[in-house]
Amino acid sequence: MKLTPEELAHFETEGWLFLPERFDREEIGLLRREADAVYAQERQEVWREKSGVARTAFAAHTFNEAYRRLGRHPRLVEPVQQLLDGPVYMHQFKINAKAAFDGEVWQWHQDYGTWKRDDDMPEPRAMNIALFLDEVTAVNGPLFIVPKSHKAGTLEAGHDLETTSYPLWTLDRATVKRLADAGGIVAPQGPAGSVLMFHSNIVHASPPNISPWPRTIVYLSLCHVDNHIRQFKRADWIAHRDFTPIEPLSDDSLRELARESVATQAAE
Template sequence: MKLTAQQLKDFDELGYLFMPECFNPEEVALLKQEAGDVLSQQRPEIWREKNGAPRTAFAAHTYNEACGILASHKRLVEPLQQLFGEDVYVHQFKINAKAAFTGEVWQWHQDFPTWQADDGMPDARAMNIAVFLDDVMPINGPLMLVPRSHKSGALKSEHDLETTSYPLWTLDNQTVTDLVEKNGIVTPTGKAGGVLMFHANLVHGSSGNITPYPRRIVYLTLNAVSNAIQKPTRPEFIAHRDFTPVHAGSDEALTDYVKQQRKAA
């Protein structure tokens, strides 16, 4: 899937791009089912909220076939190859499960400072591309973005080890206030199957979820091969050391998997 000239222009200006209903209901149903299976497991790759609810399932593409298909899906890989002008590899794959009633906040941050400090990533030539597995609404902890904040480059961040169960390099309140006063806040919302991609230096965060509606999102982080990490400090399942380029799979890969599963049943 190639981005249009207008989409490329919008991304350059705003730092993000939202593509509603990128995956169809059948594909979404499969991914929701598989995500539920992953999040129900007890394994070191699955980190939990302080109350025990699943928060993040790392590297699911290595132990779940459907997630493995998604990690090389044409609709996710090709736009990043186009933007970076070179091959990409999977730096990180995770399912963020902002559970109903109990999902905790994600503090204001940029992604690149964490990747740089914890993984030794040279430049901001990696990007998150997110797939909505549930309807993302204004009420269930949607991702909040500060448009154009990527143009400020990598900002000073402090390592927050206390707010949540996930250590993160975060921004101070004054920095966020100044950026928001200048650029505002947007909350891309939409039905399950939507895809959101945003620049590694775009400031973002999300509030807790106290509604009955879960907000599960798959985050595929693809990094330019020339920008491979150099000094990883986190486990391999968080920051991958396999820099093999991802080859975009078939656009029908998830649909074909569903058909195979039905035949086998």
């Protein structure tokens, strides 16, 4: 999947890009079922909220076939290769849940701030591309983005170890207000199967989900291979150490697996 000149210009100016319904119902159905199976496992990669519901599952592409294929899917990998102008590797892979009623906040932060401080990634030549597994609405914990905030560079941050189960380098309120007063705040919303891309220095957060509807998003954090991390203090299933360039699979790779799964179930 290649981005158009208009999409590239929007990303350059705003720091984010929303692409509605890029994956179909068959593909999303497979990934949603597999996300539930991943969350049900008791593994170190699955982090939970204080209530016990899943918060995030790291590195599912290393132990689940559907997510292995998603991590090499051309509709996700090729736009990032285009924007970063070269080959990319998987720096981080996570399935973030906002469980109905119990999904907690993600504080205001920049992803590159964490990648620089914790992993010694040299430059912000990395970005997130995210796939909605559920419909994302105004009420079930959408991502909040401050447009154009990527142009502010990497900002001062404090290490929050207490607010949630996941430690995060967070921004203070004065910084967020200054940037939001200048650029506003957007909350991209849309049906399952939609794709959201954003710069690694974009300021973003998400509120708790107290609605009765879940909100699950898969994030691929892709980095140019020349920009790989130099520090290895975090677990390798959080910050990966395999810098091999990703070779995209065929566009039908997820559909093929979904049909194999249906055929296997019918045979049983």
